[in-house]
Amino acid sequence: MQAISKPGMLHGLLAEFEQGESLLEAARQAHAAGYRKMDGYSPIPVHGLSQALGQKPSGLPLLVLIGGIIGGSAGYFMLYYASVISYPINVGGRPLHSWPAFIPITFEMTVLGAAFAAFFGMLALNGLPRPYHPLFNVPAFNLASRNRFFLCIEARDPLFDLNRTRQFLEGLQARVYEVPE
Amino acid sequence: MSHSPHEESALVASETDGSAPVIEPGHTYASVTDQISAIVLTRPTSRGWVFGFAISFSLLMAFLYATAYLFAVGVGIWGTTVPVGWAFPIVNFVWWIGIGHAGTLISAVLLLLHQEWRTSINRFAEAMTLFAVSCAGLFPLLHLGRPWLFYWLLPYPNTMDLWPNFRSPLIWDAFAVTTYFTVSILFWYMGLIPDLATLRDRAKNRLPRVIYGIMAMGWRGSAAHWQRYETAYLLLGGIATPLVVSVHSIVGMDFAASLIPGWHTTFSPPFFVAGAIFSGFAMVMTLMIPLRWAYGLQDFVTMRHLENMAKVILATGSMMAYGYAAEVFFAYYSGNQYERFMVLNRALGPYAWSYWALIACNVAVPQLLWFQSVRRNIPALFIISLIVNVGMWLERFVIVVISLHRDYLPSAWRIYAPTVWDFTHLVGSIGLFMTLLLLFTRLLPMISIFELRELVHKTRDEV
Structure with missing residues (x-):
């Protein structure tokens, strides 16, 4: 894939996992590493994922x-x-x-x-209905409603750095995609 | 993943006591997703579906024809006449609304009770509820005499400066049925959202992708979304549970608040609720048995589901038997000659055939379900469920017609006879129901895909 260099055109980095447990573990590590602007995506509700990402319980x-x-x-x-x-x-x-x-x-x-x-x-x-979302630009994201689990660290996170974040995600044994805005 | 200990023990018990599993082993997230979404997306329309749809649609046309004639001429086309002012339309209304109770019961009550086996049948049962309530809602309106003034049932500011009579159970009924219909739609649609996203992502052609995409509203399975979604789903389940009980209780009050012998009893509301569950489960079974065969869903709707539904039918059927016995006892114990006459008239009067057919269908036949060999025999289950459906229609006929046709003064008695239009509306409403149901099976996933994926996840943990 063509690397997108301009930060304004990048929504974030998307990491793909085979199992919900791997996503949960990755979310914990990313939170421990200090990332906050991120979300997990899964075909089934993964219990504990929301807390692991540091999200507040809903009102x-x-x-x-x-x-x-x-x-x-x-x-x-x-x-x-x-x-x-x-x-x-x-x-x-x-x-x-x-x-x-x-x-x-x-x-x-x-x-x-x-x-x-x-x-x-x-x-x-939940901010729905929302017909367009940058994640829909990633072809592999189609599988988020089938059998793959994703973690997206967004470019607006203060700690986000294209290379360092990519290395971090790859260190979690994930396939990593760039998400154009 | 954390499960409650109760949930785990239920799953383990199913593995060890030799009963069938809730989902056949060997399935993965991908396989359940592909198999269910393929029914909608890639499977060609089968000849059987077209055949079934042709019949259903013809019946629906007959219904519309009868309705047009009714609007043009008036309720005199039916056999309904004094003293039997409530006849087929109300019998059909109560019958359909009873059938419409299984959906919410399966979805909400079994959700709250952590019954895993609900997963494969809840979506279908919810759709069935919506369509049954749609059929039910038509009958009181058709019966109004001037149906185009139906909105007089609703409280709205009007130049006549009038309000509906809020102390009448009939107005409670209008509120209960419309609330039930609205909440059922919300519950059903909410369950569909993640599956619509799955269909959007699986669709190969542009048109289905756009349509499912619009309906999925941009669902992408984010952790924050799932968390709120699960909270909302559980809350809706908790809200729907007392609602489902209230709806048929209020239908029971329609009868109980009147002074007709056989209607004026305090036990009508719970008796009606038990009957509703009884008939609703029977209808789910009647429809699920052919569908699982036609679409090859035996892996998801297993013998375990059929057996559990049979047990629910047996349990609620026993409650019905208790209710019939209680009616007889009340009449005797009240010392009221009109109540006593009503019971004798049911058993020995001109409509005795309907009373004894009802006892045979609702009390005698379900006793077969005590035997495991019957509960595991699919043709037997199918026939029993059909018999129960007929029996529950007869029960409403017995309650409505027999009580009305001979109430107090013999000078006011009259024999009631339905006309061909009564039967056209009854059979036509079945056509409406089946038409909607067949369209549903063709256009939307009839089994909840994301809940099946969860089930795969949970059963995998056990192994």
Whole structure:
């Protein structure tokens, strides 16, 4: 492959591994070596990889909780508003605020709010949809959705140096590709 | 890789107690990926598929024809009439929505319980759920009389200054079914995202690559993405579990909140949920047995899956048997002459054939599944699952029609007879269901590829 010399045109270096365990080990070593702007790519979730790369746990559970609370309280408010304020009907003197009858819809709205938060929260935090990504320029990266495991150290990492980083990755018994921007 | 001890012991147990594995040995990440994605990408459309699609599509056209006629003329084309104001359409609605319960149950509940065997069947069961709920949702709308005003079910600001009656289980039902449909779509689509990326990367031609690429939304399997993805998937599973129970409970309340003999019982909601699981698993089995044969999926949908599903059918079938016994006991113990008459009328009245056929299909036949030789006999399983599907349709018929046709005053009694349009809508909805399902098997991976890769990983660790 033609070496790309201008740093501005390089997204990073991509190392290819055969096994998830090798990727996990490489991630630990890269983190120990001080690299931070990097990510692992795998066809299956590799447990512990995210921590090994020094990524923070996601705030998704909190988002889902908030989504559920908003859905549930909005649902209950709608029922209360409709039955007590907007359109009160006296049915044989029964209470207008008949909360037991409001439970099923409140529950459904809670579930709906939480589910939307989980789905769209996951996409938003992951920055998806994202049709273009520099990694898709590397033909071998197609296998990241089949049977290969990748580690990409990005050029914007302060420690990144084309030759030294390449040597580091090759020292991990990986095939190394340059990723054009 | 860390597994919980519980998970490991479950896998080891399967190796040692002689039962079939959840995936045949010898598979690698590459082999499962290639085999499942090839079904969609490279395999030519088989003659069997075209044949099946032609039949399904014709039935769908019959459904549309009947619906057009219904809209033009009105609900009088059906046999539905007072006092049987709820008839075939509601029977079909409850039947389909019950079938639609297995998908979320398999995906969510078995996910939370760490049941590895769910992996090969969850995607298909989720798709089945969506299509069954689509069929189900049509029937109450068709039954409305003026279906073009269906949006009156929804609370929206309107010039009439009215709200729906939020104290009615029928409105709860509208919320429950639409929520269930929405959450099922989210759950299903989310499970598909990594597989769509796989298809995008495997596709040889430009058009499928672009389409799958758009649908995959740029998924690239990054560690940060997987971490959030797994969290979201687990949370959705946790959210969907009480949801699935709530949906059919609310369908049960549609009946329980009324004053009709045989409907007005507190045990309707749990009874309906058990019936839903029973029929849903039966439908998964009915569809999976021919599909695994047609697409050569025996390595992934093994005897273990079929046997486990048979056990679930047996367990929920026993709950149904308890429910039928409880109905009889309640009627006797209530001392209420109308309830007692309802039970006698079920067993001995003009529709006694449907009651006894229901007992035969749902109580007697599933008892065969106590025998391992039956649970491992594929033709027997297929026939039993078909019988259970019929039995569950009959059960809703018994509940709806027998209770309504003779309620309190004999002067209001009437014999109900369905018309040809009732049957056209029933059979046509099966056509709609099968059409969607066949398109799904042709265009999307019917087994979750990335979860199979995980399964390969886990089973390899054991060896």
